[in-house]
Amino acid sequence: MSASVQKHDVFQAIADPTRRDILRLLAEKELSILEITGHFPMSRTAIAKHLHILSEAELVSGRKIGREKRFRLQPESLDELKQWLSYFEQFWNNKLSMLKHIVENQNETDLKVIKTDPDKL
Amino acid sequence: MSASVQKHDVFQAIADPTRRDILRLLAEKELSILEITGHFPMSRTAIAKHLHILSEAELVSGRKIGREKRFRLQPESLDELKQWLSYFEQFWNNKLSMLKHIVENQNETDLKVIKTDPDKL
DNA sequence: TCGATATGAAACCAAATGGTTTTGTTTTTC
DNA sequence: GAAAAACAAAACCATTTGGTTTCATATCGA
Structure with a gap:
């Protein structure tokens, strides 16, 4: 029953185009959930879920500032992807x-x- | 009704660990569906589906030789991934x-x- | 203090995903 | 020519995914 909620990895995290766009946005600057939501045609809750998945993959990190939560890019995890790619190069x-x-x-x-x-x- | 069966892209194709393992196998040598299946704990049909998805993403190519279909790695499409990565580097x-x-x-x-x-x- | 803001969390839903089994077709082989 | 081998295609199924709506909580500003 426990340990069933399998964490997402980098490969799954970047599989979704919306999440890739979010990473692009966060590469520019740190943003709150609402600020990110403004760039997409979907609800805040949907974006929050995407951010959760990106967090699990450690591609972004979030911190609370007052009542808002601001996310920033954490690009180090992309190294796993780069390593994987390098094999095929x-x-x-x-x-x-x-x-x-x-x-x-x-x-x-x-x-x-x-x-x-x-x-x- | 038509054009609804959205083709898979490279990002989705490599999201699945089995498909990534298949790519590794095909990097070594060209293999038939049954030969590939031998390396995994699932049915031939499941592997065939994975190969179909990899084909859509143009990461592998298959050709019929007699009654068997042999697949080989087509690594060029990984370049899209590399391009995407390079932005974040x-x-x-x-x-x-x-x-x-x-x-x-x-x-x-x-x-x-x-x-x-x-x-x- | 009270209303507005920003988020968190949960229930719900349709469609996609990743597997199975079954049935049919083509090609070999004896 | 018939059985076996290799695959294709389709129906089916459980779980995951990607979204929604609804409700609750914390913080800010007047």
Whole structure:
């Protein structure tokens, strides 16, 4: 029963376009919930929920100032995303690695064709 | 009625951990649906659905070879993710930009406190 | 002190998500 | 030509998601 409310991770957090837009806004400056809501065609409660999810992913942090709660960007968590991305970069940014990858795959394909359908040659 | 089946984008595609694992697998080599399924505790149909979503996001491409369909990584689409990330990098990787950002936000905060609660000083 | 402001929290809802099982089609293989 | 293999497509289902409305609480300003 407990521990069932699985925290959101960075990948889920940025999956929603509204949340990505919120991050853009907060990159500019710290903003209250109402100020953020002003930029979107939805209710304050909806925005508050998005902020909660972004908080869980530690992409934003909020602090109470008087009666309002102001949020700011906490970009460090985006590093997890960058790390994940970096693994795949060898397959497209680095031309040599990419070429190597393609050639290796092509060889496998050829072997497969030879094995399963020799008439095609 | 038509055009309602909204295509998945890269952000949604990588939100699911199973799909991220599939991408890792396909980075190694081209694989058929059944070969991929062998790595996961779920049915072939479930994997096929994940592959369909990854295809929509153009992160993988599939081609029929005989009776099997083999998928390979198509990493170019990850560039959209990289572009998105790059906007935020100024706020944490570049120490100078980050410091500038923090200082600017801190100034705003101070002004706010002065304006709304002068007694606190 | 009292009304307005800013938020928190809960109940509710439709649609999307991530899985299943079932049925059908194409391609191999013997 | 028939059985098996690999997949596609569809129906179904529980849970999550992304929104709403409603109500409660804390703080500010006159």
